[in-house]
Amino acid sequence: MSAPRYVRNPTLLADDLGDSVVILDADRARVIEFNGTGARLWRRLATPAAATELSDLLAAAYPRVGRETLAEDVERFLRAALACQAVREVGAG
Numbered sequence: 001m002s003a004p005r006y007v008r009n010p011t012l013l014a015d016d017l018g019d020s021v022v023i024l025d026a027d028r029a030r031v032i033e034f035n036g037t038g039a040r041l042w043r044r045l046a047t048p049a050a051a052t053e054l055s056d057l058l059a060a061a062y063p064r065v066g067r068e069t070l071a072e073d074v075e076r077f078l079r080a081a082l083a084c085q086a087v088r089e090v091g092a093g
Helices: 037-042 051-061 067-083
Strands: 005-010 015-016 019-027 030-034 086-093
Touching: 005 019, 005 051, 005 067, 019 037, 030 037, 037 051, 037 067, 051 067, 067 086
Parallel strands: none
Antiparallel strands: 005 086, 015 019, 019 030
């Protein structure tokens, strides 16, 4: 069985400010902001990716951080991003 894949919610408007990404959810009248690692993950989710791919991205950026820690960070980001509907699951790849 393949791992689930995730992608940005296409209905949201986003402004990439370099160190952060500010996202407007006009339907729910709210603003979401991802800083640092969250912004990096958001950028990657322009196309579908599995959690392991996101962990690989962070491993390349932060080679001194353990893989388990990076995987936990990705899972925490995905839980938060799914909860606020900034990303959505698009099935297995």
